[in-house]
Amino acid sequence: MPQTAAHYRSYDGAELAYRTLPAREPGAAAGRPPVICLAGGPGRDAAYLGDLGGLDARHTLVIPDSRGTGASPPAPDPSGYAFPALAEDVESLRAHLGLDRFALLAHDAACATAQAYAALYPHHLTRLVLVTPGSRLQGELPGDAEEIFESRAAEDWWVDAYVAAHSLPDARDFTEARALLRRAAPLAYARWDAPQRAHAATEDGQLHPVPRIAFWEGVDDAARRAVLDHLRAVTCPVLVLTGDRDAVTGMRAGELVAASFPHATVRPLYDVGHYPWVDEPDVFRPVVEEFLTRGAVP
Template sequence: MTTFTGPDGARLGYRVLGGGEPLLVLAGGPMRDSAYLGDLGGLSAHRALHVLDLRGTGRSERPADPAGYRVDRQVADVEAFRARLGLDRVDVLAHSAGCSLAVLYALRHPGRTGRLVLVTPSLRIFGGTATEDHYREAAEARGPADEEWYPAALAAVRTAFAGGTADPAAVAPLFHGRWDAAARAHEADCAAQSHPEAAAAYHGGGFRPAEVRAAVAELASPVLLLAGEYDPDPRPGTARAAAALFRDARTAVQPAAGHYPWLDDPAAFSRTVAAFLSH
């Protein structure tokens, strides 16, 4: 792990995995420790992954003011990271809520942004939200409901959309293509890697969805939105609709994958992303 000084003097951490042309990587969560990304299913064999720890996660310092966790405030950290790497222009990959930060960075620094990969992106930056129907559609896409976790997962979804408090552990299987040992281990680490205060502040202001939707239509950077066939948020259809907002974007849907497609089929994931980045 290496650190550098952010624009306000805060120490920010990052790690480098693999070799070759750099790829700047932003974690989701929001504000989850970037360790959950691993090496993105072996993508480090194709590119050098420069994985930033967002403020208050991993080795990066917490801001004195919680408003420093806001996604728009962290754009300056990403630009400082690019400068730290000595790159005039950088390709960026982000996951889930980290895609909001990647999009705002690309809009604020279009001349510094190369290709942009948005993996199972949060659509809040565009004003989109998942619905109960999206969760049901994702569950039904799996086929027969014969897994033991399925009834509890759908019950938790109903509770959440009715305004109640759902058990995150019950919903978790819906975000994985397979609820196997690897997926269970990945979810077991979630609580320790999460930062609730930062997560609550992350999407707390600093952008207007209508303005973002208009601005991305002028963004020159090529964009890939990678969705999982079984992911409830975003569904493949909503990912395609988001791609249509961009000037130059395409959608890839990874079969039988959830919200963490590099876990469900590492080879398919790394192959899709590497092919897009190499064009």
């Protein structure tokens, strides 16, 4: 079935966009609510998620465009791009869809949004899937991503990607940052073959500077700690996926994120980078499907 595009009214009256990918296998999603899937970046168009390696075969996916990305309008104030505010947009989408409880999947920076949502609205979640998260919310930045990057020094693209990645902090403007990100792109994937190159080529037009910069703005240490305190009361099962070739966030960050929850499992994926559904869709998809359908929901 083709995907459909629609809009919902969020907490402040903004009309935000989302697309729905109905389950392709007849009857596969019967009786199950859709999976809401959040794009990271931060500030990247959700189009890069695609169908998450065919996860839409057995699950209906709802993929919102966060503020200032895709078909959603910009926020009237930069605070609307901060991850706690984006969590309120998720709650508005849930209400619009008429869902009591649902599964939430997030990638990359959106894992912070998903954790903020879980802290505020744990009673609405049946499952939480966090794909290659960073651990900035946890207040720690492990160094294993750099170790993974350096372990790949024999690959053809490595020298240019290394120079670009280490030049990013000194980029003069977002135009220069885009160019550097383009050169550093191979470090995010397990290999640099045609599917990975095609996926990386979309990033240039999908990144938005203000939503990206404002994602962490205005969230002080007290607010961050409050989120972490509330995560200890989240009762739904949590799956954290990491990739052994992820030179963006590494693997240890996922362990720190999982430790914030009482019922979390870390599942390392091998020969996988920051985008596991691109590198190994036939590994990524069954792991997520099994978690989403396992046993009775508490």
